[in-house]
Amino acid sequence: DADVTQTPRNRITKTGKRIMLECSQTKGHDRMYWYRQDPGLGLRLIYYSFDVKDINKGEISDGYSVSRQAQAKFSLSLESAIPNQTALYFCATSNWRGGNEQFFGPGTRLTVL
């Protein structure tokens, strides 16, 4: 079984809809991250969490919110989706004891029409 899972894997939605992307991990890591990837722009950090009670904004948090329901679960919400949020979204985890080496989920491809 995959250590970091994301659901759904693909989603097509319409402008204005609320969307939730979910991430679960079985690695026992305390740190979790949400990134988006756009062609030619690498990965940009949306939000990150160092433990259940810690949530931090990344470089592109506007239009997004997150919830850390448990150590193993970190969800990303788009309250009112817009077309320029069409992207590939990745969840990742890391363990503070290491060098912040990150383990990625398979990604969610989101299309906002």
Add this chain to the structure above:
Amino acid sequence: SQQGEEDPQALSIQEGENATMNCSYKTSINNLQWYRQNSGRGLVHLILIRSNEREKHSGRLRVTLDTSKKSSSLLITASRAADTASYFCATDRLNSNAGGTSYGKLTFGQGTILTVHP
């Protein structure tokens, strides 16, 4: 803005040749990491080099780090068609206000697309 800038943006070589990718960054780092991404899939960690290290090897991978120039290179020797992927550097920035630890988050470059022809 991206901490890491990679060069070249795309690289096309024949199987058996070596591939070299470069990464430059702007601020002090705790470590620098390289990741690989097959088309549309999640990134996979390849290698980590700490700020006090100058060179590191892992199988056919060789990474160098020059902190004075704020640059790193990834060399893949004897490339194979299966090495075709995008390669990203990522920096773990140093938090000088917190006893020299890191901020706990990575900043990724835009990546190099490597194509290895059989």
